[in-house]
Amino acid sequence: MRTIVVSGALANKPFNGGEAWVRLSWVRGLQRLGFRVVLVEQIGPAACVDSAGVPAPFERSVNLSYFRSVIEWAGLAGSAALVYGGGEACEGLTWRELHEAAASAELLVNISGHLALEPLFDRFRRTAYVDIDPGFTQFWHAEGTSPLRPHDHYFTIGENIGTADCPIPTGGIPWHPIRQPVVLDDWAAGTRADIPAPSDRRRPAGGVRPARFTTVANWRGPFGRVQFGGRTYGLKLHEFRRCIDLPRRAANSSFELALDIHPAEVNDLASLRENGWQLTDPKRAAATPEAFREFVRGSDAEFSVAQGIYVETNSGWFSDRTTRYLAAGRPVLVQDTGFSRRLPCGEGLVPFTNVDEAAAGAERIAANYEAHCAAARAVAERCFDARAVLKRVLDVAGVGT
Numbered sequence: 001m002r003t004i005v006v007s008g009a010l011a012n013k014p015f016n017g018g019e020a021w022v023r024l025s026w027v028r029g030l031q032r033l034g035f036r037v038v039l040v041e042q043i044g045p046a047a048c049v050d051s052a053g054v055p056a057p058f059e060r061s062v063n064l065s066y067f068r069s070v071i072e073w074a075g076l077a078g079s080a081a082l083v084y085g086g087g088e089a090c091e092g093l094t095w096r097e098l099h100e101a102a103a104s105a106e107l108l109v110n111i112s113g114h115l116a117l118e119p120l121f122d123r124f125r126r127t128a129y130v131d132i133d134p135g136f137t138q139f140w141h142a143e144g145t146s147p148l149r150p151h152d153h154y155f156t157i158g159e160n161i162g163t164a165d166c167p168i169p170t171g172g173i174p175w176h177p178i179r180q181p182v183v184l185d186d187w188a189a190g191t192r193a194d195i196p197a198p199s200d201r202r203r204p205a206g207g208v209r210p211a212r213f214t215t216v217a218n219w220r221g222p223f224g225r226v227q228f229g230g231r232t233y234g235l236k237l238h239e240f241r242r243c244i245d246l247p248r249r250a251a252n253s254s255f256e257l258a259l260d261i262h263p264a265e266v267n268d269l270a271s272l273r274e275n276g277w278q279l280t281d282p283k284r285a286a287a288t289p290e291a292f293r294e295f296v297r298g299s300d301a302e303f304s305v306a307q308g309i310y311v312e313t314n315s316g317w318f319s320d321r322t323t324r325y326l327a328a329g330r331p332v333l334v335q336d337t338g339f340s341r342r343l344p345c346g347e348g349l350v351p352f353t354n355v356d357e358a359a360a361g362a363e364r365i366a367a368n369y370e371a372h373c374a375a376a377r378a379v380a381e382r383c384f385d386a387r388a389v390l391k392r393v394l395d396v397a398g399v400g401t
Contacts (some may be wrong), residue, residue, distance in 0.1 A: 003038060012063065134158025161316070211369060283319070306337050
């Protein structure tokens with residue numbers, strides 16, 4: 001059977017079910033196209049911690065135990081490896097088996113350039129870099145703080161990179177725009193009628209049945225602010241602050257954030273609670289791929305802002321998390337990063353650029369919910385189906401299906 005290797009972070013992001021789905025969607029999508037897929041991850045000593053977040057040996061780390069649990073759940077035993085350090089230890093496939101897989105593989109799909117071990121990387125005959133952090137990736141490359149390793153092909157979910165109104169530099173790299181793949185069967189469409197409504201959310205007489213908007217988010221995001229060309233680009237928290245009073249404006253809806261936010265952010269926490277946001281611990285709500293999926297399915301819809309850098313550069317970035325809501329038949333109310341020029345918007349997928357538009361969008365979704373549910377699934381089928389997304393990647397990379 002023809003082999004493709006996918007490399008990305010699972011153990012490096014323990015208890016983050018949404019991040020796990022990013023990598024698993026590539027694996028599962030390629031499997032459905034008929035390939036044998038091997039998942040490879042590397043992890044360094046500095047990333048290994050115990051349950052209290054204290055540095056721990058690899059063999060006793062939560063990173064290793066999380067990797068094992070996700071691989072078992074996903075049915076990837078015998079097709080995955082976690083490489084410690086420079087190859088001193090391997091969980092799953094052996095170092096020799098990995099080398100054999102690399103030598104026989106038709107393509108390395110290197111998500112965020114995760115695989116950097118030269119003895120392994122150099123064995124691939126064809127490599128593809130997949131950028132899921134547009135703006136960060138290109139700015140860091142341009143200023144030399146994190147230059148991109150040479151690959152044969154480069155893909156980005158920043159669909160507007162290279163266009164006149166997107167200031168992200170290409171660095172002379174021919175970036176191919178792609179979308180986040182989602183295996184539709186993993187997110188069977190459902191309707192709101194499937195979800196029992198608590199008594200305090202029942203439709204008032206002659207009124208609109210309230211909608212529960214949710215998301216899973218990191219208050220500051222994984223990276224700090226980026227400065228480039230005399231400009232400083234914002235983070236997700238700056239966009240949340242611009243919408244802080246949304247729950248007060250959207251009377252027919254509630255807003256719940258499974259939010260990773262440090263307790264020291266006392267002012268922002270107070271402001272969120274004062275304005276009616278409901279806060280949930282993401283490690284309880286969405287730590288595993290299955291828990292994340294149930295959190296999405298148990299929601300009525302998604303509301304989310306984007307990283308400031310994605311918005312301010314008009315990058316066209318679109319969230320992998322949002323594709324899961326759409327595939328589950330859950331409408332999404334999400335901040336426009338320039339994606340509205342390329343995706344079908346209005347029903348199911350409702351973009352906004354300011355808090356007034358967000359409040360109006362929430363009211364529209366709540367008022368015609370079932371139609372928005374059907375439209376959401378249709379957007380996923382039309383735009384994010386892994387079969388079509390990954391076939392385009394393979395075609396560009398010269399790997400026929």
